Amino acid sequence: MKKTIVLLVAVLLTVGCKTSQNQSDSTELKELVSIMQGHYSSEKQALADKDYYNISLRMTPIWKSKGNYLFVEQAIFDKQDKPYRVRIYKVSQRGNEFISEIYTLKDEKAWIGKWATPEVYDQLTEADIELKSGCEVVLKRTGKNRFEGATGDKTCPSELRGASWANSKVTVTENTIHSWDQGFDKDGKQVWGATKGGYEFIKI
Template sequence: MKKFVSIVFIIALISCKSSISNSEKITGNLNELVSIMQGQYSSEAQSKRDTSYFNISLRMIPIWKKRGHYLYVEQAMFTKQEKPYRVRIYKISQRGDEFVSEIYTLKNEKEWIGKWKTPNAFDVLTENDIELKEGCEVVLKRVSKNRFSGQTGIKTCPSELRNASYATSKVTITENEILSWDQGFDQNDQQVWGAEKGGYEFVKY
C-alpha cells in the first residue's frame, strides 16, 4: 500500500512540475514577444528599393507596466511624424500556445500624440479612455526563438476606409524587424487600400 501511495505521489509530482514548466515557458515566450515588439522602426530601406512603398515611421512604446503588457503605437509618414495617421494601444496577452494582440483606439488621440517620449504620462489614462476594435486582434504563434507570425481573423475586422468593408493584417515579428501587411477589401473582396505586392518592412533603429 505504501509503495502504491509513493508511486502515485511521484506521478503527481512529475505532472505538477511539467505543468509549472509549461506555464513558465509560455510566460517566457510572452515576455520575449513583448520585448522584441517594442522600439522605433522605419520602412526607409524598403522605400528606397521600391518607390511603391512609403517611408513610414513606427513606434511601439511600453506603457501601463503594472497592468499587464501594453504598447502605445504611433505610425506616420516619416516626414510627418508630428501627424501620425494611426494612434493605437496594443494589449498583448497569451491564450494557450497563442499570443493575442488586441487593438484599442484612444477617444482623444490628439492629446496623446508625441507622448511616447514620456511613457509615464499614460499612467493617468484609464480603460474608459480607450475602445477595443472588435475582431481586429492579431493572433500570433511562436515560430522559433525571437520570431512570431500571425494574422487577423477572416473578415472579422470591419473597416470603412476608402469604401472598404473589412480589413486584414498579416504580421511577422523578429528581433530587429516587423513585416506588416495591412489591406482593406470591399464587400466584393476587391482590395481598395493597402500595399499590393507584400507587407511593409519595418526595421528597428
C-alpha cells in the same frame, strides 16, 4: 497508504509540468514583447520601391503593472507629429499562441508624441480606450526571436475608403517587423493598403 502516495506523486508531477510550461510560455511572451517595442522605419524599402512610403512606427511599453501593453504611433516619417494611426496593443498568451489585441483611443490627439515620457500614459485609463473586436492578430513563435501570424478571416470590420473588412499579416523578428494591412469591400475587392506585399520596418 500506497495509493495515497501514488496519487500525491501524480499530482506533484502534473503541477510540475504545468509550472514548467507556464514558465516557458512566460519567457516566450517576454521575448515577443521585448522585440516588438522600439522605433522603426520603412526608409530602406521606400528608397528601393517608389510604391512604398517611408513610414515611422513607434511602439512604446506602457502600463507595465497591468500586463504587456504597447502604445503605437504610425506616421509618415517626416510628419511624426501627425500620426495617421494611434493604437494600444495588449499582448497576451493563449497556449502556444500569442494574441495582440488592438485598442483605439477616444481622445487620441491628447496622447500623441508622449513616447519620450511614457510615464504620462499612466494617466490613461481603460475607460479611455476601446477594443477593436475581431481585429486581434494571432501569432505563433516560429523560431528564436521570430513570430508570425495574422488576423482572422474577415473578422475585422473596416469602413475606411469603402471597405467592409480588413486583414493584417505580421512577422516580428529581433530587428524587423513585416506588416501587410489590406482593406476589402463586400465583394472582396481590395480598396486600400499595399498591393505588392507588406511594409518592411527596420528597427532604428
